[in-house]
Amino acid sequence: MRNLEGKLRLLAVALAAAAVAACGGxxxxxxxxxxxxxxxxxxxxRVCVDRNLNLQxxxxxxxxxxxxxxxxxxxxDVGLDVSQHLLxxxxxxxxxxxxxxxxxxxxxxxxxxxxVLNTLVASQVLSRSAADANAAYGDIVRTFGLAEGVSLSATWASIEPVAQVALREAIDAAREQSGTEGYSASVVTKASLALIESLSRYVDGSTGQLLPAATAYFVxxxxxxxLxxxxxxxxxxxxxxxxxEGGAPVLDKENDVKALIGLQGADGxxxxxxxxxxxxxxxNSTWGMPKKPFRLMLDxxxxLLGMTSGRQxxxxxxxxxxxxxxxxxxxxLARTLGMPYTPQSRMVELVFNGEYLGQYQLSNRTDELEVELKAQAMKEGVNTAAPLSEFNDVFLIEIDERLDSHFWFRTETSIPYAMQTDSDSEQTARVARWFNHLEDxxxxxxxxxRMGRVSQYIDLESLIDFSLVNELLKNNDVFFSSTSMYRSLPDGRLIFxxxxxxxxxxxNNNTTNFVQHPHGWYLPERFNGWYFNTLMEEQSFRFLREARWKYLSSQMRRVDRFVEQAAAAMGASQTRNFERWPILDQWVWPNAVVLGSHEAEVRYLRDWMTERASWMDQNIGE
Structure with a gap:
């Protein structure tokens, strides 16, 4: 059927060209x-006949x-065989x-x-991945896993808007990767071949259309x-x-101590x-450990160290x-998924009042996001009393069973939310009302x-990405604490x-055998995660989550290589850290294993993640 479709196209083009030539142009x-x-x-x-096939x-x-x-x-010219050239x-x-x-x-x-479809076809031929356009089209159809009788050409119009955004991103990324500024044939072809693979994860093979709720963001x-x-x-x-100031110690989490900070790069x-x-x-629990974590507020x-400017x-x-x-x-993992406002961080060896405290991780956490939300909150009409249908509040909020924020609430289903951006009792009440409506x-x-209705309130793609990072790592804190989400304008949906x-x-947790073991689904066990669990009833949500996992799974070898390289980059730093804190052969709450060396700890993490990803590969469709 598809070979016949291609032959009919070629015949139509030839007949049209012959008719035009016969009429004298x-x-x-x-x-x-x-x-x-x-x-x-x-x-x-501008459209041209590209006679030397350089995509220019x-x-x-x-x-x-x-x-x-x-x-x-x-x-x-009539003598030009246009069938051998690109437009x-x-x-x-x-x-x-x-x-x-x-x-x-x-x-x-x-x-x-x-x-975009015909650009993908052309790129397949230019890269010599296919002998001709007809073969290239057939290869794309097979890559997309289309059912017999489904015509990609017929359904493509519904995919084109997303494909255009994604092709632009792919070309920009290929240029970045190659270090060139132009749009050479090699750049466009490389971008197009990557886009074929990416799109294949989000196209429903039974219909030839994008999965419901899939947008350009995922692709x-x-x-x-x-790439x-x-x-x-x-x-x-x-x-x-x-x-x-005065060599004062940091004694608690409530009282600030004035300080001066100096930083040296890895090159000295x-x-x-x-x-x-x-x-x-x-x-919380970490403050009770011998090696203390800290919060800094710059004047x-x-x-710092090349990260986005901020105070916190x-x-x-x-x-x-x-x-x-x-x-x-x-x-x-979050950066691999393209999750916005993923914290930046740098590893530092910390000297505090002349005392070496070991290796720390310096991060801006949510500062960049908070600055943006604060700027939005200052605009006229934002964070003001309004009917629910005109709800205009922006905020950063966190599920936190400890409820140690100044302003917090529980929804009608008892999910505990703590306001993380500057707030007051009036805004907290408005936000609580909006969340209760969301739960309804x-x-x-x-x-x-149902998915269309829910997607008016929740950015479902952010929920899927957030769930996959936490599920893959079996994060013990998810939906208990440190579970952040925010609402910003003009989108106005809840973003996880x-x-x-x-x-x-x-x-790295022995509180239960289930959370320690790399097998088994974890998020369904979390009560405060019922938003996610109820959406898993929807086939379209499950299919979209499965498609997204296939992408993340395809990146796991690169993530494993990152862990290996990151551990090696620590070198003498981790050695000094564990000389300062000699715990490698000691149990520290809530360690699942005690292995005696940093190298063995890293190997355990890598093996655990590999087995976890393999289990999810085998069970994601359930």
Missing amino acids: ESGSSEQQKITGTISLGAGA CDAGDPAARADAEGRYEILV VAEPAGGKAAEGQPHRLATWAGWSNELN KTDVRGT GLELCLVPEVHRMNIVT VTQAENLGAKIRGRG ASAG WTLLANYADKTLLRNEVAFC VLRDRSVVD GPVWDFDIAAG
């Missing part, structure tokens, strides 16, 4: 033929501009509009419609990883010096000195995590399009993340 001359078609880039786009409209290439309806008409489209003015790709292409002998973040971009920074170890070059700050303790916003910083001690890496692994929406199974607090995850 646009000018009535027998020396020219007319090529007509459509382009999805819209009015003003070079000087001398026959060309024309698309009209207001995206139609184009090019006159070429290439460049955006008007040479710069693509937001969400549009920088290039589109098609084989003139295959189709004169310039869209464009997928394609960056598929092989380095999404996780191997942590060099820097040096940090903190001197408090001074990055900052005499930064004014206030320091206090932080953490003025600053970007966290020093994680990672005392119970003898790899010193689990939090960084969680951040790596989630519990209403009578709605025909950023991820945080994974030091006793990934097999």
Whole structure:
């Protein structure tokens, strides 16, 4: 069927060209033929016959501009065999509009419609992955796993808008990877081949359409990883010096102590000195451990060690995590999924009032997000009393059973929420009312399009990504504490993340055999996670989660390599840390194993994650 479809296309193009030639072309001359078609880039786009197959409209290439309806008409010599050449489209003015790709292409002998599908077909042939356009189309259909009788050409119009956004992202990523600024054939082809693989995860093989609720966000973040971009920074170890006023100790989590901060890069070059700050303790169970975590508030916003500028910083001690890496692994997974506002962090060796305290993890946690939300809150009409239908509040909130925030509430289903951004009792009451309404929406199974209804309130893709990071690592704290989500404008939906607090995850917890073992689903056991569990009743949500897992699973070898390289980069730093804190052969709450060396701890983490990912591969479709 598909071979016949391709042959009929070729015949139609040949007959059209012959008819035009017989009529003498646009000018009535027998020396020219007319090529007509459509382009999805819209009015003003330049379309040319790419005679040297470089995906560029070079000087001398026959060309024309698309009209207001995206139609184009090019006159070429009758002697030119257009079936052997590409048609290439460049955006008007040479710069693509937001969400549009920088290039589109098609084989003139295959189709004169310039869209992303035909660009993928053309790239398959240019890369020699397929002998001709017909074979390339068949390969794409097979990669997408389409059922017999499903025509990708017929269903493509529904995919094109998402594919355009994703192709643009793919081309930009391929340029970044290659270090070039242009749109060469190699860049566009590489981007297109990656996009084929990425799209295949989100297309429903039975219909030839995107999975319900799948958007450009999933596809464009997928394609960056598929291209092989380095999404996780191997942590060099820097040096940090903190001197408090009068040498005062940090005694608790409530009282600030004035301090000056100095930073040296891993190369020994001074990055900052005499930064004014206030320091206090932080953490819950971790504050009770010998190696204390800290919270820093700089006197003025600053970007530390290349991270985004901010005032609030966290020093994680990672005392119970003898790899010193689990939090960084969680951040790596979140970055692989493209989760917004994933905390940045750097490893530092901390000297406090002249005393060496070991290796810490310096992070800006949610500071960047909080700054953005604070700016939104200052706009007129935001965070003001309004009917529920016009709810306009922005906030960062956290599920936290400890409820140690100034403003907090429990919903009607007893989920404990603590406000994390500046708030007051009036806003807290408004937010509580909105969450109770959200829970009513989630519990209403009578709605025909339940997923569509829920997606008006929750960014479902963020929930899926958040759930996968926590499920993969079996994070003991998820839906108990440190479970963040936020609402910002203009989107106005609840977004899950950023991820945080994974030091006793990934097999580093012996409180139950279930949480320690790499097998078994974990999130369904969490009561406060019923939002996720009730959505798992919906087939479309399960399919989308399965598609997203397939992408993350495809990246697990790279994540494992990151863990290996990150551990090696610590080198002498981790040795000094465990000389200061000689616990490698001691049990520390809630360790699942005591292995005696940093190398063995890292190997345990890597093996645990490999087995966990393998189990999820085998069971994700259940």
